[in-house]
Amino acid sequence: MRVLIAEDEPVLAKQIKTVLASEGLAVDIAPDGAEAQFLGETEPYDMIILDIGLPIKDGLTVLKGWRNAGIDTPVLLLTARNDWTDRVDGLDAGADDYVPKPFHMAELSARVRAMIRRKVGQSNPVFTKNDVTFDSRNNQVMVSGVPTNLTAQEVAVLSYLFHNSGRLVSRTELSQHIYQYDGDRDSNTIAVFVNRLRKKLGNDLIETVRGRGYVIKATA
Known part of the structure; x- marks a missing residue:
């Protein structure tokens, strides 16, 4: 899963990236509103963390531009402003959630995971198929109850x-x-990763549709 952090405080941006990357997410950073708007319009993110007080273009302007362009990527606002009207303006502009600064990293990462799940219509953080269980909260994989x-x-x-x-x-x-x-982004390496997963998790988990891609069929 891939996340964009639009944050002009380099230390904070790096801290957030370190935490999210340690949880297995691919993370990009935009230090200003102009770059954030460009990346949000051209890259397929699973969710975006957006600071309201960005330079060049403020976060609300960037958010409104995305929504007007039909981009529906989930957005979590970061704000150091105490005025509740700013948070209302952000939600009304199309944000999905917000976190006031300062915040605990554990809460931020939990909100990120929840927003990603909601985007794809998954409510349960634990995924199970056949005898394989994947806990998205800690990336723990179990096969027949045994950690893998x-x-x-x-x-x-x-x-x-x-x-x-x-x-x-x-x-x-x-x-x-x-x-x-x-x-x-070498798409040919994806086949290598899938083959490794099949060896570790069983051949029945990930199905190949020749020439089109892969699917884990939903459990009935």
């Missing part, structure tokens, strides 16, 4: 497929959602 170690790339692929259970996902889409903006 996966690489960061394998977790990223598995997480995206589980979050999109029941929907066919192409290699290109997977590569767009597991790598950062400046990452090496």
